[in-house]
Amino acid sequence: xxxxxxxxxxxxxFLLPALLVYVFTVLAPILWSMYFxxxxxxxxxxxxxxxxxxxxxxxxxxxxxxxxxxxxxIYVFIIVAMQVFLGLxxxxxxxxxxxxxxxxxxxxxxxxxxxxxxxxxxFTSLYSFEPxxxxxxxxxxxxxxxxxxxxxxxxxxxxxxxxxxxxWRYIGLYMIILYTALLxxxxxxxxxxxxxxxxxxxxxxxxxxxxxxxxxxVSIIMATTGALKGFDxxxxxxxxxxxxxxxxxxxxxxxxxFSSLDFGYGSxxxxxxxxxxxxxxxxxxxxxxxxxx
Amino acid sequence: xxxYGKWLILALSLIVLTALVSACGGxxxxxxxxxxxxxxxxxxxQKAGKKTYKWFVARGVDSPPAxxxxxxxxxxxxTHPEFELVLEGTGDRPSYLQKLRTLIASNEMPxxxxxxxxxxxxxxxxxxxxxxxxxxxxxxxxxxxxxxxALQYQQFADGSMYTLPIExxxxxxxxxxxxxxxxxxxxxxxxxxxxxxxxxxKQNGITPIAVDGKxxxxxxxxxxxxxxxxxxxxxxxxxxxxxxxxxxxxxxxxIKLVHELGTKGYFQQGFSSxxxxxxxxxxxxxxxxxxxxxxxxxxxxANDKLSAEIKDNIGFFRLPMMDGAKTAENDYFINxxxxxxxxxxxxxxxxxxxxxxxLEKYPEAxxxxxxxxxxxxxxxxxxxxxxxxxxxxxxxxxxxxVFAVPWDTRLDPATNELLGNELNALALGAHTPDDFADLxxxxxxxxxxxxxx
Numbered sequence: 001x002x003x004x005x006x007x008x009x010x011x012x013x014f015l016l017p018a019l020l021v022y023v024f025t026v027l028a029p030i031l032w033s034m035y036f037x038x039x040x041x042x043x044x045x046x047x048x049x050x051x052x053x054x055x056x057x058x059x060x061x062x063x064x065x066x067x068x069x070x071x072x073x074i075y076v077f078i079i080v081a082m083q084v085f086l087g088l089x090x091x092x093x094x095x096x097x098x099x100x101x102x103x104x105x106x107x108x109x110x111x112x113x114x115x116x117x118x119x120x121x122x123f124t125s126l127y128s129f130e131p132x133x134x135x136x137x138x139x140x141x142x143x144x145x146x147x148x149x150x151x152x153x154x155x156x157x158x159x160x161x162x163x164x165x166x167x168w169r170y171i172g173l174y175m176i177i178l179y180t181a182l183l184x185x186x187x188x189x190x191x192x193x194x195x196x197x198x199x200x201x202x203x204x205x206x207x208x209x210x211x212x213x214x215x216x217x218v219s220i221i222m223a224t225t226g227a228l229k230g231f232d233x234x235x236x237x238x239x240x241x242x243x244x245x246x247x248x249x250x251x252x253x254x255x256x257x258f259s260s261l262d263f264g265y266g267s268x269x270x271x272x273x274x275x276x277x278x279x280x281x282x283x284x285x286x287x288x289x290x291x292x293x
Numbered sequence: 294x295x296x297y298g299k300w301l302i303l304a305l306s307l308i309v310l311t312a313l314v315s316a317c318g319g320x321x322x323x324x325x326x327x328x329x330x331x332x333x334x335x336x337x338x339q340k341a342g343k344k345t346y347k348w349f350v351a352r353g354v355d356s357p358p359a360x361x362x363x364x365x366x367x368x369x370x371x372t373h374p375e376f377e378l379v380l381e382g383t384g385d386r387p388s389y390l391q392k393l394r395t396l397i398a399s400n401e402m403p404x405x406x407x408x409x410x411x412x413x414x415x416x417x418x419x420x421x422x423x424x425x426x427x428x429x430x431x432x433x434x435x436x437x438x439x440x441x442x443a444l445q446y447q448q449f450a451d452g453s454m455y456t457l458p459i460e461x462x463x464x465x466x467x468x469x470x471x472x473x474x475x476x477x478x479x480x481x482x483x484x485x486x487x488x489x490x491x492x493x494x495k496q497n498g499i500t501p502i503a504v505d506g507k508x509x510x511x512x513x514x515x516x517x518x519x520x521x522x523x524x525x526x527x528x529x530x531x532x533x534x535x536x537x538x539x540x541x542x543x544x545x546x547x548i549k550l551v552h553e554l555g556t557k558g559y560f561q562q563g564f565s566s567x568x569x570x571x572x573x574x575x576x577x578x579x580x581x582x583x584x585x586x587x588x589x590x591x592x593x594x595a596n597d598k599l600s601a602e603i604k605d606n607i608g609f610f611r612l613p614m615m616d617g618a619k620t621a622e623n624d625y626f627i628n629x630x631x632x633x634x635x636x637x638x639x640x641x642x643x644x645x646x647x648x649x650x651x652l653e654k655y656p657e658a659x660x661x662x663x664x665x666x667x668x669x670x671x672x673x674x675x676x677x678x679x680x681x682x683x684x685x686x687x688x689x690x691x692x693x694x695v696f697a698v699p700w701d702t703r704l705d706p707a708t709n710e711l712l713g714n715e716l717n718a719l720a721l722g723a724h725t726p727d728d729f730a731d732l733x734x735x736x737x738x739x740x741x742x743x744x745x746x
Binding site: 042043044045124127128129130131149150151152153155237238239240241242243244245247254255256258259260261262263 | 390391394395397398413416417500506561562563564565566567571575580706707709710711714715717718724740743
């Protein structure tokens, strides 16, 4: 088998089927979206070619688009912070305990396998004000009744409220990834550092962090691109409302195409989301690399 | 050894490729088989194959209308073994519409599907994709068996009709009789009284009104109440084309009502994320005094699962009046539900026969489920239905012939989408009434020309 894998041509042949599937399921739809984005089309009437008008509208006059873009950035920020940094924190804590490690791992990972609809329902009732949900109930019991509010209907808090479930959901996933990375650090490096008198903080910041950085970069990229195309939970919980305060680019794109029946404009937004994700990946790579030097 | 390895690779990759190709081939084979099965009329002389017709249902496959039609279809299949009706449904309206429109855009329109007579449906009619229901009902001699309002509701503005009504409902304000009595309140007759009732309830620590803000249409009703009283349906029919403005007195009256109800806290806190059942449960749990909903919920208000305190204390009142109202007291939102459209391409003789059979059986089967049918058909006291059922049945008999049309079936899709979103924001105080009116006028100016010429 080793010999086969050393043969370049053989590897190429094996890669081919996957590539074909990938081209049909990923590349083709993107190209189709690009094509559609030059048309005005409602799904029933004939398509009308309008050149770059959809893009002009997107970058020029569409306030909702930019509102959704801004919301999306906040959404990405909250989610990456929760998923990667809380995930890393939990992973570090896990490495320093021995008892009950498997139990903690399983419990933290559990939300990742629950469906979006269930999570949206769960958090909707958790945030509920009337009838009172757990969150507001606890606040009232703690004597913080003034802080209790209908979170999902509050113009200031709704965006944060719909971001948290998605972040919470995948803390466990990134915990597992980063935990595995931490475990793969050879223990002799750690011991050597200890002998040289490194404190726990030094050990973490100067030894462990650089060693898991490739994994951390991948995690940040995954969390960011995941959040950039965030859709299901915000859509299910608030449908972008009230008003547009929880509108994200993907929910706006979806509604534009399928509710407002403007497939062309929706496609232009889809193309924008692809480009935006590519830029984000490039940006994160650049940032993580420059930190090294 | 090297040569052997190469052969192995070649063999393996061939296997993988064959598997892939055959998988694709297999897929298309079953695809074409299904196509043959669905709807294509069997040739005479040839052995009649099974014809599967799909009904894409907007109300959930376990809703009374869907269950009733399915029962009748199964009965029909006994005498017509070649006929089979398959239901596919989702209760969530936005995702239903999105799925339906995607199916239609990709040329896979189901044999039957639920749709309102909205701007989108009229485009399908223009393309000749739907069966002319008015003509069909006249051919079958069934046109006069329906309540006139039920048929009018399904018509486009020009009087043509392409959807079959299978429901009938009036919309009323349900209220908690005991709660009103305790506070010395009477069911309000005018909007001024309505607001006073709401204020009294609120001051006594009761949330006045439960509303489903997530689905948007229940809040949209509140926007439409006063314009309907002031102008009938003229306001919406004009404003949707930009011939009237939301700044007109009728528009502003509606906007101000929603703004007031929302910002004064007459709707339950967090209403914008409350869904249909949660809003109803708030009312049924005795947490709110008033709940606006159609008569299709009647049986839920006579449900044995309700606490005794609530169960015998649910009454209803009509849409309030106002000075200078153009519509009568017994005119309000009446509808025959979302209608069923039939695909012209798959509408063959079997299907026509099925529709005939359905129309014979439907009124009785449906009404016995505690529902109100679009046919001139009613149950007498001997049938032992709950009291509230007969009260609504009486109210239906007394209702007027002018009825309010739901705005979301009239506006163009893009404006409708925007209105649904921003209306909740208006009720939460994010827009002033004037700003909201400007926003809507702007949206109509931008979007309406594509749909109304």
